[in-house]
Structure formats: C-alpha cells, structure tokens
Amino acid sequence: MKNCRAILKKLLENKEFLKILNDTADALGAGALILDVNGNILANIGHGETYSESEADSFPLNIKGEQAGYVKGSKKAQAIVSIIAYMLAAEYDKRDLIDEVSNRYKEINLFYDFTEKILDCNNLNDIVLMTLSLIKNFIKTDTVSIMLRNEETSWIDVITAYDYGEKTVKKSIAAYNGESIAEYVMMSGNAEIINDLSLDGWTAPDGGKSGSMMCSPLKVRDKVIGAICIATEKIAEFTSSDLKLFATLSHNVAVFVENVSLYKDLKEVFLSTVYTLAETIEMRDNYTGNHTKRVMEYSYAIGDALGMKNDELEILRLSAILHDIGKIGIRDSVLLKPSKLTDEEFALMKKHPVLGEEILKKIKGLEYVVPGVKHHHERHDGKGYPDGLKGDEIELNAKIISVADTFDAMTSDRPYRKGMDSKAALDELVRCSGTQFDEKIVNAFIKAYPHIDI
Ligand SMILES: [Fe+2]
Incomplete structure (x- = not known):
C-alpha cells in the first residue's frame, strides 16, 4: 500500500494544482480547508465563501480504502473534493506504475547478475554468499540462509551467510x-x-528472535527441496513487491541448489566406485592393506598444507586413489613375489605408471589424474621413471603422491621387514629432499603430518 497521506501532501505542494483548485472555488463562490488525518491544515482553498464552523461539512479523502485526509467546507466544496479525489487516484496509479516499472527493472538486473554469477558456484556456501551479495542491493537484509532437509538425520541443515564480518x-x-x-x-x-x-514468535534461521524476515520455499518441478530466508536485526518493513522479487529469485536458487545436490551425489557415487576399484586391485597384494587410503590421506594433507584449492584437492585425491591402478596389468608372479625381484621382473613392475596412464586416459573425466598417476615414480633429480623428468617438469600431484607413497611404504610392515617408525621415516624424507623429493613437498608433509588422523 502506498502512503496516501504523503501523496496528498505532495499533491498540495504543486502550485499549478492549487491554482486550479482556487480558480474552481472562486468560480463556484466556495471555500474549503484541506486537512490531514490529524486535523492539521494543509491548504486553504477559495476566498469567496464564508461559513460558520457549525455549517461546515466534512468530506473524507480516501484512496483504495485508506484515508489520506479530509476537506471541510460547505456543500459547494463538494466539487473541490471531487477534483482532489480524482487527482489523488491518478497520482496513486502513476506511482503504482512507476513502482511496477522499477521493480521489473530490478528483477531483470537481479536475474541477469544471478545467471552470470551462479555459474561460478560449486557448492551451497558459494550460492548463499552470492545470493546475499546480490539481494542486498535490492532488499534490505543482514543474512541469507538456505535450509535443506537432511534425509539421514531428519534435521534441517542451515547455511547462513552474514553481511557483517x-x-x-x-x-x-x-x-x-x-x-x-x-x-x-x-x-x-x-x-x-x-x-x-x-x-509473531518465530525464530530466524540464525537464531534471531527480533527484526524482520522473509522466507520462501525452494521448489523444483512442484517439489519443495528446502527454503531460503533473508533476515534483518532491526524491523525492515518488507513489502509485497519485495516478497514477489524474493520469491522469484528463490525459484532460480532452487534449480541451482538441486543441481549442486545432484552433482554432489553423482560425484560421491563416482568416487566410491573408483575407490572400490582401487581397493579391489590392492586386495591382490595382501601386504599393502589400506595403502590406497593412507596415500590418499597423506596426499590430501600435503595439498591442503600447500594451500591448494578445493577443485585441485579433488583431482589430487582421485590421482592418489588411482596412482597404482596400472598394477592391474602386472602378473601375480611378479606383483606378489615375496622375495627380491630380478632385473627383468623389476623392469616389468616399472611399467605400472604407464599402464595406469593407458587405462585412465580412455575414461572421460579422468584425464586430469593421468599426470599424477603416470609420474608418481619420477624423482626430483631426474633419476626416476618412466620418463626421467626432473624438478618442476614433474607435475605437482605426482610429486605429492611420490612423497606420500614412499612414506607409507617405509612405515608399512612387510613379510621380510618391520616398518619404520614415523619419525625415522620423516627423517629419511628430509635426507632425500633435493635428490629424490622436492623439498617444498617434504616440508609441507612434515608440517601436516601431526594433524593427520587415520
Ligand atoms: Fe606405484
């Protein structure tokens, strides 16, 4: 609802309009006082008629059921009332139209920005932050929360982004x-x-019990997948046009929230399939139980300590899981031989990184893991295999897996020897820094090792 009292006041500040009213009053020989709802005089119209207070009639000025003020005068003032009422209604409609156009403009801007920025969002955190940064330009808000029902716990998971700090x-x-x-x-x-x-006794998603809030369901194809709320610490007086804008935005958010969830499910299925495959291969060799898991955890910890981003860590994790996948092509008599390998057998064993490359490069979506898998036996000094790469010719993931793989090999028991303790193995990594390993990677592992929980 527009503020009708403000519209009346504004209208009476228009000198041309006042002149029309005065001319009309003079022609009719009428006089009128225009007052606000509290009885304050806003204008004194006409000069040709005198009437006593007791003779005066009172004519309310209403717009769409809301009283903007009233007119006092004799019956002749009725014409003045009609003109003001007509102009008030016209002014109201004009403002309505301006609001409508302005809201449409806001909507178009908001959705243009939303569509452009949502493509950079990989997770719910990103979506919540991006929505907050956009919506606060249009609607007053301190927080944005996305709420999704957790099917496993039956609780509602809430992610809230705050506009302060x-x-x-x-x-x-x-x-x-x-x-x-x-x-x-x-x-x-x-x-x-x-x-x-x-x-109203509601609680905001961030726990707030005062201020204002707007909440909209997240719906995709008529299915409600969650809700989105914006909330303010102080009373915000949200309007129905704010709600309309917010509800339309929430529809767009819903589509992307569902996409993120589907992508996450798909990724988890993919990761667990790959992990099971790697474990199945590992099971052929009884002596390396959980080797894949440990190499994955060590690698991830090193990458994290080096400040790698989430998507880079995901590729590193996959590369570590699959680093020995090529062993699937090594015959049991060599892979499982408990004693020392002959030169010929060792040459065969050294083929597993290239076999891994050949398997993985054919699988769509796994091309990113090939460098880490193919080069995890390269050495910093160029004396490794299969290509004898040195220094930064070796891809970062391969250097990381090399340190993680060697550390696990040193600390694992074998039928013919007991595994080293972790301190001795870390010392050995330091001793081989600059020759077998890149010093930066070893340092990152030493920094991260105390925090690894396996
Ligand atoms: Fe290997």
Missing part, C-alpha cells in the same frame, strides 16, 4: 518442532513475510 556458518536445527519458519514454509509451499519476529 562472518562469511558462512553451518548448523542443523531440529525439524518438526514447529518453531522453524523454514519447516512451516516448506510444508505450506508459500513464501511468507514476518515483519516483527518478536510479535
């Missing part, structure tokens, strides 16, 4: 307790405005 916070809230607006909106399927949380 903190980036995102994750927590879970109990579902079905009736206190969560998210739960209510998910069940009703309708967006809601709560303009004063303290009066």
Whole structure:
C-alpha cells in the first residue's frame, strides 16, 4: 500500500494544482480547508465563501480504502473534493506504475547478475554468499540462509551467510518442532513475510528472535527441496513487491541448489566406485592393506598444507586413489613375489605408471589424474621413471603422491621387514629432499603430518 497521506501532501505542494483548485472555488463562490488525518491544515482553498464552523461539512479523502485526509467546507466544496479525489487516484496509479516499472527493472538486473554469477558456484556456501551479495542491493537484509532437509538425520541443515564480518556458518536445527519458519514454509509451499519476529514468535534461521524476515520455499518441478530466508536485526518493513522479487529469485536458487545436490551425489557415487576399484586391485597384494587410503590421506594433507584449492584437492585425491591402478596389468608372479625381484621382473613392475596412464586416459573425466598417476615414480633429480623428468617438469600431484607413497611404504610392515617408525621415516624424507623429493613437498608433509588422523 502506498502512503496516501504523503501523496496528498505532495499533491498540495504543486502550485499549478492549487491554482486550479482556487480558480474552481472562486468560480463556484466556495471555500474549503484541506486537512490531514490529524486535523492539521494543509491548504486553504477559495476566498469567496464564508461559513460558520457549525455549517461546515466534512468530506473524507480516501484512496483504495485508506484515508489520506479530509476537506471541510460547505456543500459547494463538494466539487473541490471531487477534483482532489480524482487527482489523488491518478497520482496513486502513476506511482503504482512507476513502482511496477522499477521493480521489473530490478528483477531483470537481479536475474541477469544471478545467471552470470551462479555459474561460478560449486557448492551451497558459494550460492548463499552470492545470493546475499546480490539481494542486498535490492532488499534490505543482514543474512541469507538456505535450509535443506537432511534425509539421514531428519534435521534441517542451515547455511547462513552474514553481511557483517562472518562469511558462512553451518548448523542443523531440529525439524518438526514447529518453531522453524523454514519447516512451516516448506510444508505450506508459500513464501511468507514476518515483519516483527518478536510479535509473531518465530525464530530466524540464525537464531534471531527480533527484526524482520522473509522466507520462501525452494521448489523444483512442484517439489519443495528446502527454503531460503533473508533476515534483518532491526524491523525492515518488507513489502509485497519485495516478497514477489524474493520469491522469484528463490525459484532460480532452487534449480541451482538441486543441481549442486545432484552433482554432489553423482560425484560421491563416482568416487566410491573408483575407490572400490582401487581397493579391489590392492586386495591382490595382501601386504599393502589400506595403502590406497593412507596415500590418499597423506596426499590430501600435503595439498591442503600447500594451500591448494578445493577443485585441485579433488583431482589430487582421485590421482592418489588411482596412482597404482596400472598394477592391474602386472602378473601375480611378479606383483606378489615375496622375495627380491630380478632385473627383468623389476623392469616389468616399472611399467605400472604407464599402464595406469593407458587405462585412465580412455575414461572421460579422468584425464586430469593421468599426470599424477603416470609420474608418481619420477624423482626430483631426474633419476626416476618412466620418463626421467626432473624438478618442476614433474607435475605437482605426482610429486605429492611420490612423497606420500614412499612414506607409507617405509612405515608399512612387510613379510621380510618391520616398518619404520614415523619419525625415522620423516627423517629419511628430509635426507632425500633435493635428490629424490622436492623439498617444498617434504616440508609441507612434515608440517601436516601431526594433524593427520587415520
Ligand atoms: Fe606405484
């Protein structure tokens, strides 16, 4: 609802309009006082008529059911009232139209930015942060929260992005307790405005019990997959056009939230399939139980200590899981031989990185792991295999896997020897820095090792 009182006041500040009213009043020999709803005089129209207070009629000035003010005068003032009422209605419609155009413009801008920026989002955190950065340009808000029902725990997982300081916070809230607006909106399927949380008794997703909130379901093909809320610490007076804009935005968010979830599920299925494959191969060699898992954990810890980004760490993790996949092509008599290998057998064994490359390069989506797998037996000084690469010719993932793989080999028991303790193995890595290993990688492993929990 527009502010009708403000529209009346603004209208009476227009000198041309006042002249029309005065001319009309003079022609009719009428006079009128225009007052606001509190009885304050806004204008005194016409000069030709005198009337006593008791003779004066009072004519309300209403727009769409809301009183903007009133007119006092004799019956002749009725014409003045009609002109003002007509102009008020016209002004109201004009403002409506301006608001509509302005909202459309906002919507178009918002969705243009959203579509451009959403493509850079790989996870829910990114989506929440991006939504906050966009929506705060259009609607006042301090936080944006995305809430999804966790099918395993039956709780609601909440990710909140804050506009002051903190980036995102994750927590879970109990579902079905009736206190969560998210739960209510998910069940009703309708967006809601709560303009004063303290009066309505709702709790904001970040735990706030005062201020304002708007909450909209996240719907994809008529299925509610969660909810999105924006909340302010102080009362914000959200309007129905804010809600419309927010509800439309939430539809776009829903599509991407579902895509992220589907992508995550798919990635997990893929990772567990690859992991099972690597473990199956590992099971051929009884002496290396859990070798793949440990090499993966050590590699990941090194990459993390080196400050690698999430997507780089994912490729490193896959490369580590698959580093010995080529052993599938090494016959049992060589792979499982408990005693020392002959030169010929060792030459055969050294083929496993290239065999790994040949297997993996044919699999779509796994081409990124090939360098790490093919070169995990290269050495920093160029004396490794299969290509005798040295220094930075060796891809980073391969250098990392080399350190992780060697450390695990040194610390694992074999039928013919007991594994070294971790301190001795770390010392050995340091001793071989600059020859077998890149010093930077060894240093990162030494830094990360105390924090690895296997
Ligand atoms: Fe290997």
